[in-house]
Amino acid sequence: MWLFDKDLWVEIFHTLGKNMFRTFLTMLGVIFAMIILILLLGSANGMSNGFNKVFAGTASNSLFVWGQSTSEPYKGFERGRRIRYKIEDAEILKRQIPEIEVLAPRIELGSHRTTVTVYREGRTSGSSVYGDYPEIDNITKKKLIEGRFLNKTDIADSKKICVIGEETYKLLFDKGENAIGKDIRINGVFFSVVGIYKPNNNINIDGENAVFIPFTTFQKAFNTGDRMGWMAISVEPNTKVPVVENKIKEILKNKYDIHPDDQRAIGSFDMSEIFNNISSFTDVLKGFSFFVGIFTLLAGVIAISNILLITVKERTKEIGVRRALGATPRTVKRQIVVEAIVLTAFAGLIGFAISVGILAFLNSMWGSGEDFPFVNPMVSIPQFLISFLLMVSLSVLIGLIPANKAVKVRPIEALREE
């Protein structure tokens, strides 16, 4: 196999090594192109990973549904009627819509996003207080820094316990003080702290300062009866959130005598929309990176072809001698194409090594993803292989230009050249 022919390689490195400086300059184009391509791809990957990290723990296929006031009069009701859900709605929805994976009812003390004063030994905290089911953890995961989250026994026994946010802890406890097992007071009822969680800075559904108590305990302690504030719902995989969202609204509108065209009465938020937007954003970014990178690469490879054209011109006589000695056009062509490949591949690898180094540096500086979404900026092996193969095939195609030029010169004309 000619590829393993030592002489071919000796010849090639001889020719390339003869003019090291020019060879190096020739390669610069491809080196930079590869750096640009890999940096762009790596950064796009880093952003994509960063967003994934930001949303880690939040089910992407989820939605939230709450009650607002009606905007249309209907069936004798006036507009502006407040919609208040009942706990039975959760069961009704789950029964009627099989696509629902998890449905976690929630109730909030006071109206939405208003705070309640929480007391402990003379200290106070203005917190949001929620009555929750443990299932909520499947939709928005709580990062617990101490203790545990609500569980089924808490619900069954209506235990007077609570999980508090880090902010709440700071306001009610001394720094470093053990909060687990201590009591806090809400509206005159004492709750024992079982866990402290750290809120997700990027997606905040519960507010900075929140206290979670079991739903059943909430009902009894604050005498809310069968009321339910809102629902966090995740849908089965492969099910579209908007489809489920419409079904839910239809059932609820029917049950609460809401005008079918009333857009305001049922508030909802589709989490998947954000995820889709972000993933299409990063996809576009990746596609754009590839596009820009490939064209830069093409320019680099063309520069190599250009230099080879000059080299061929300089070596016209040598090529003539070789052909007089019996080099077939194929042999001559092959050597020049392989030169193009070697230059491109080598330059590509140098560029790759440099860019990976830069990405590693970026990763060590900003890769934690705390300040902005940028985590582990690296190219995947398939991405690298595709770029590399593309680059080499380009160099073959473009190397054929000087190769054909070399063969076009008849040996007699080549020999005549002085």
Place this chain on the structure above:
Amino acid sequence: MIEIKDLHKSYKMGSNSLHVLKGINFTAEAGELVAIMGSSGSGKSTLLNILGMLDGADSGEYILDGVPIKDLTETKAAQYRNKFLGFIFQSFNLINYKSALENVALPLYYQKVGRKERQVKALSYLERVGLKEWATHLPSELSGGQKQRVAIARAMAAEPKVLLADEPTGALDSTTSYEVMDLIQKINDEGNTILVVTHEEDIAHMCKRIVHLKDGVIVEDKKIKQVRAEQYV
């Protein structure tokens, strides 16, 4: 060995056509040492180019060692050149970044001879031209005579049927010229067929036969008594 019948060749120079060879008939037996003489423009280089398959004839026949040479593709021509012919040029045409040994081994490379065998063969040919000790030197480190001897070794390395020498002493002083001719005579003594294109009388008389070309035709073709170059060295 070589048989040429009614060979014609013309070059297009713009709108004019220059008739360079006007019906050449020529035969050379194996073991001959033929000088082709003529002033510039007589067509001797064109004839050599056609003989060397570097150029094609317009009409006529060319038979080399029983093989008719016609309608050659570039690839076929390259293979025939490699198999049948050894070239010796006026300006040596060594590849300047290759050592003497590598230059000599080059035709063998194109014959797909293995690396080891190539080295051994090339070295033995260098030894025959008296340059074994110079094997690793680059052409730039050799004198003109040495370069031409390397070129002769290279031409012989492929063991061709015919050696074609185009003004082999054109770039050399007379002493060196005689050294080179001495070498050529000795190679001929071993039975090799050699054609030498020259315009120098003394060089021509060191061959065994002189063919005179004038205006594209052979005007004289005579056997001569060879002058040995040895006595001048």
